[in-house]
Amino acid sequence: MSRVSYLNHLTRPLSRSSRLTISSSPNSLRQQLRWSSHSPASPSLSARGQKPVTIQTLQKMHADNNPITMLTAHNFPSALMAQEAGMDMILVGDSLAMVSLGMPDTSEVTLDEMIMSARAVSRAVNRSFTVGDLPMGSYEISPEQALESAIRMVKQGRMQSVKLEGGAEMAPAIKKITTAGIPLVAHIGLTPQRQHALGGFRVQGNTLDKAMALLKDAKAVQDAGAFAVVLECVPSDIAGQVTNALSIPTIGIGAGNQTSGQVLVQIDMIGIRPPDAFMPKFVKKYGSMWEMGLEAISQYKQEVTDRSYPAAQHVYKSDAKVTEAFKNAIQSGQS
Ligand code: KIV
Numbered sequence: 001m002s003r004v005s006y007l008n009h010l011t012r013p014l015s016r017s018s019r020l021t022i023s024s025s026p027n028s029l030r031q032q033l034r035w036s037s038h039s040p041a042s043p044s045l046s047a048r049g050q051k052p053v054t055i056q057t058l059q060k061m062h063a064d065n066n067p068i069t070m071l072t073a074h075n076f077p078s079a080l081m082a083q084e085a086g087m088d089m090i091l092v093g094d095s096l097a098m099v100s101l102g103m104p105d106t107s108e109v110t111l112d113e114m115i116m117s118a119r120a121v122s123r124a125v126n127r128s129f130t131v132g133d134l135p136m137g138s139y140e141i142s143p144e145q146a147l148e149s150a151i152r153m154v155k156q157g158r159m160q161s162v163k164l165e166g167g168a169e170m171a172p173a174i175k176k177i178t179t180a181g182i183p184l185v186a187h188i189g190l191t192p193q194r195q196h197a198l199g200g201f202r203v204q205g206n207t208l209d210k211a212m213a214l215l216k217d218a219k220a221v222q223d224a225g226a227f228a229v230v231l232e233c234v235p236s237d238i239a240g241q242v243t244n245a246l247s248i249p250t251i252g253i254g255a256g257n258q259t260s261g262q263v264l265v266q267i268d269m270i271g272i273r274p275p276d277a278f279m280p281k282f283v284k285k286y287g288s289m290w291e292m293g294l295e296a297i298s299q300y301k302q303e304v305t306d307r308s309y310p311a312a313q314h315v316y317k318s319d320a321k322v323t324e325a326f327k328n329a330i331q332s333g334q335s
Helices: 003-014 053-062 078-086 096-100 111-124 145-153 169-177 192-198 206-224 236-245 287-306 322-333
Strands: 019-020 032-035 069-073 087-094 128-135 161-165 184-189 226-233 249-252 259-266
Touching: 053 069, 053 128, 069 078, 069 145, 078 111, 087 111, 087 259, 096 111, 111 145, 111 169, 145 161, 145 169, 161 169, 161 192, 169 184, 169 206, 184 206, 206 226, 206 236, 226 236, 236 249
Parallel strands: 069 087, 069 259, 087 128, 128 161, 161 184, 184 226, 226 249, 249 259
Antiparallel strands: 019 032
């Protein structure tokens, strides 16, 4: 092992994203622990003795009538933040397509893209229970295709469970996945992958017939083995009745406060969207990260332009003698 990698090895348990750098001067061998702007911060919650959330934790929360909190994350820092804030579940949702990749809807995103996002999230998370969304086209053809995609999401995406959209018609796929030992969250009501068939993003279950169909779907996914079901864009009282009729928890989004838990898209709720971006009625903006980011980047632009950044505290100093010798060498044409 080289000296540098050996010293790196020794310091690794002491530092999070720190990297050991050693002065190139053979005499000094000065060691500096520094925070690299390129290395990720590793998860810190395990050090605080918190237990990971499991299916059993979620079932107990449901039995005790404690709301389950779920939030999307699409990359390493957003997953770190979601876990740090105490989210019980972190969903790598295919909302990735629209809010992070700028696609017009979720139909375009591929399983490979979802897996890349899931892998990044998995590196940040050691407490929250993770769910990886199966994107459109990766599970509808057959239960075998669904299982293959679910296995990839677990093995390559390193997720603890998967989610797919659809009700009774997806029961065979759900059964196939769950009997293979992969926990699954179902998603009914508004299913964005089918938005064109549904005529857009519309409230679901708002007539007696539609509410009955929603309940049928909820029971079908429960019977097929789903351990939870997302209810999206459903009137609050209908979602409450569906919740009462099930033994598994319901996670609502635009479904009122009578569900067993809630999920939101992180980028929406912390406000990283431009002010004119469309936001559904159910989204509450808990933060204004767009404005904060814009202000910070504008100030950076200004300070680079007027040369007030980098300031003295951001600068590495060289030995005056080295600088002088370097200058002389250049002037005398030694370079
Ligand atoms: O893709 C997603 O983020 C979702 C949630 C909104 C439930 O499916």
